[in-house]
Amino acid sequence: MSIHQGNPRIDALVLYKSRPARVSALDDKIELELEGGQTKRVRLKDVVLLHPGPLRRLADLTAGLDRLAGQSGSFEEAWELLDGESTTVTELAELLYGESSPEAVWASWQLVMEGPLFEGEPEAIRPRAAEVIAQEREQREAKARAEQEWADFVARIEKRVLLPEDGERLREVERMVYQQSEHSRILKHFDVAEQPAKAHAFLLRVGHWPAEHNPYPKRFGVALAAPALPVPELAEEPRLDLTALPAYAIDDAGNQDPDDAISLDGDRVWVHVADVAALVTPGSELDLEARARGATLYLPEGAITMLPEAATAALGMGLKEISPALSFGFRCDEQGELHDIDVRPSWVRVERLSYGETEQRLSEEPFASLSRLVERFRARRAANQAARIDLPEVNLRLSDGQVIIEPMVRLAARELVTDAMLMAGEATARLCQEREIAIPFAVQPPPERIEQPESLSGMHAYRRFFKPSRTTVEPGAHFGLGLPLYTRTTSPLRRYADLLVHQQLRAHLRGEPPLDASDLATRASQAEVAGAAVRKTERLSNQHWKLVYLRAHPGWRGRGVVVAREERRTVVLIPELALETRLRAKQELQLDAELDLLLTSVDLPELEGRFRLVDG
Template sequence: MSIHQGSPRVDALVLYKSRPARVSALDDKIEIELEGSQTKRVRPKDVVMLHPGPLRRLADLTNGLGELAGDGGSVEEAWELLDGETTTLADLAELIHGESSPAAVWATWQLVMEGVLFEGAPDAIHPRSAEAIAEEREQREAKARAEQDWTDFVARVEQRALAPEDAERLREVERVAYQQSEHSRILKHFNVAEQPAKAHEFLLRIGHWPPEHNPHPRRFGVALAAPELALPELVEESRLDLTGLPAFAIDDAGNQDPDDAISLDGERIWVHVADVAALVAPGSELDLEARARGATLYLPEGAVTMLPEAATAALGVGLQEVSPALSFGFRCTEEGELADIEIHPSWVRVERLSYAEAEQRLEEQPFASLMQIAERFRARRAANQSARIDLPEVSVRLRDGQVAIEPIERLAARDLVTDAMLMAGEAAARFCQDRALAIPFAVQPPPERIEQPETLSGMYAYRRCFKPTRMAVEPGAHGGLGLPLYARATSPLRRYADLLVHQQLRAHLRGEPVLDASEVAARASQAEVAGAAVRKAERLSNQHWKLVYLQANPGWRGRGVVVAQEERRTVVLIPELAFETRLRAKSELSLDADVNMTLASVDLPELDGRFRLFGG
């Protein structure tokens, strides 16, 4: 019988839950002594006999190790001598250490538990194969290297001294910051909440992301590069030749995707819109891609087009000597009503102007007449309780690495273009309704109370009374615009809903099958979901870059206007930044009061800028 077999006796060495123990007393149960002089009463089946003893103290197991004769070489020799045969713990201890004392048995058992050269139970131990040993050692070395790499990485993070190879490891934190994952071992280790803003703050703090890094487009899953799809050739078809009619594409300076232009032919207005549907057929690969994107993404860093960039070059009005267009013609009566609506595929010759350039020509023809017509249309909308909310707006652009924030001026030329596009939208909606042509109408219910606010605080409050515009195949009024019927139809290069309207119009005009209402609703709904993500990414990106600008200008001072009073907070709008902030004032400030403000702090991850009042 091997010495580890048999019933436990006093002073025997036993194994209890992988720990060595000395039997100190026997009765109906076994009393054992564990390391630290802890005693415990256990059942016989809870322990495994390793050596009958005598073992007077557990400390003798380690104190006697230095006297053992075996070394690393004898362990390897024992493995070779066994040559695949099974042995017992006591015999293996004898083979390795030259004795089978409690200390030798315990040292041998620890060797077995390591699981490299040997494996098994105390009464049946066998050597592992050379292949298994090599694989085990390789795995353990790899684990040790990984643990050391982790330790080194943690030290570099703590010292804010990241190495290039850390970028790949930090991808998991980026995924949390981008709202693509909810978990990160790194954030857990550093006791950082696994939330997008907290992950963002962590990446800024350790120097992995610079303050300029904008995570918001990725958080909403929007595409960050233009689609790379082939554009078909424009097919020959009958088009109305309007090239002899002066046409003007009026946009912000630097605009890269002009998709509409205006002409005046006697009393008839023409709004020429890029004929995108001539190249993007319903259900085509281009159509599916545009639908999945919903709209062009406009960021301060640059635009990411809904369609391939070649589409703008080929179809943008005024980018070629002669441009293909879908032209909306109509008259605007003295009462501001639209009449004699017609729509044609056309050829147009377009002159491009900035709003500032057009502003200088408003007393010339045809601009002076266009202004008179627009005023009639605007008066009709005002009579229908349209809302004019002129809150400050700014353009935020990144130029040569610097944030440029410029106010958007309230120009008469801008109002002219806006009214012309609204006329075209009403004309498209009327044309389709009269022909039972399914399109996504833009519908907005009127607010519960009608106002015509003239102050910033009034417009700020009134804006909140309106529900968002929604797309619907059932015609309905647009309360904010003061129109009984309206469809967005003048931006098919950059909005899918407009493209969908054009696809239906072109199919109808060519006598081809059109989509039914359910198909139009499904496509418009898909694009609207994608477009909502684009709008959120744009809004938060603008806020991000405004805060980057403020962070780079810590001494910023400027004027604010009080626009609302909330419980314990005053809402202030900073016109030159189009920035809304909340602050605690020592005394209540009156609405529309001008206040002098200075920057207090910027929190980029939370998209928050705090200000305080100064002076009188």
């Protein structure tokens, strides 16, 4: 403060840093008696005279305040009497207590400081405007309510008894789990580390989330519902009629988006693919939405499609009696080389089969002939040192709230379809290169050393040598597939890169200019970023649900295979779950040794299941 009521004398009551003090001595400085019996020497400008005294002891103020308690007039009445006129702290004391003693002056000044009726300095106290007072009171009351609500919330958290409205307050912890925030008042209060996994564990512990809650789709910002966009009607155009040729869409049982089928016409293979580009044109709303999503998201909870479900219903292979397709035809010679490549918009009549059903018919036509043709192609890839990594895989789904895990059986039918799709990809890449159509090629450089491992540990190790596959407008070999040229083209319903290839081919077939390489690269890159988020969401979600399954089966026992040794731990693969874990074994375990394992604990937030060896 900077207002001085003259020079204070000994035993005067002054303000020092907003607190009361008594002047105990005077010379070139002022010596003060402070609360608690301390003394301090200060300059004149550091104090404000509140009452000339005499105040013999600062402790007398407390006794005086006790005497005045219950004797004061109404603070509100004093505010009304002043009617906007300024006053001094001494005059205010007279109004309130009928006296102007040091005790009354200090009590009055305390009331001024506490507000909200007055403001100013001891020699110039002003009544505040009614609307300002009302606003401040409302703010104080709101603050008091908020503090009480916070205290009640903390108490409920401690008791693990939450109310529905607590969910809104816990959104800040959710945002930390979803990596949308780095700080949480709630976690700080409960001394919980501000980390996604710790926040996740907190929400489970207090009962806000059930154990099975999957946070990963929201963490990576993927779309959680199918696009709500209209799908246009299929335009009239010339199409090759292949309806007389038997065509087969072969998928896992229960597949909902069949986007490819196979036919054999003499020695000519046809791979029919859903003609998505006939409905989804470059730059359209559907195209932009698909590009932003990158790919269909496949979760055990269900699929969130890249395109509206109506697009699948209209274009899926075999979902109608006659399906529109973009058909890729080619022949495969004795050396496994593809030639006589053709691409046509077509009509096809498709029969849907599961891999299991097809497996039973491999000795029948056309599957027996298709298998022989595909074997030539597969042999060429093997001669090019294509990697064959057969690590365990599982089908993972939810059924009536239960996690179902089914090991994926290695079937010849599945390999037949896989190689047929690779054939279509190589054929498309070659055709586009020959006709100078820009497309996103899938390329992969070779690893530092090339192997053909046969054991689980060898395949596990070899996979780690691989350099990632990448999408580029520059053609190049794909080492892992053993192909000199390749593009993904058989899944345009569920992968934007494939749709982009179809759009380029469709433009070329109509005699229109396709996108140039630069524009194509930009669109492919945008979709790749989105697709990476989809793949990461799928990977961590599958890990999450495997651990939910184990949590529901305490004491689970099963077999594991040693696939790697680290400095202090052993990496073990559990084939029936396609799950990796790490053990701390007392003795060194041999690679590919089979172990009996017992589940000891599950940590869902840390995505970790812990096991121990079972003797015997």
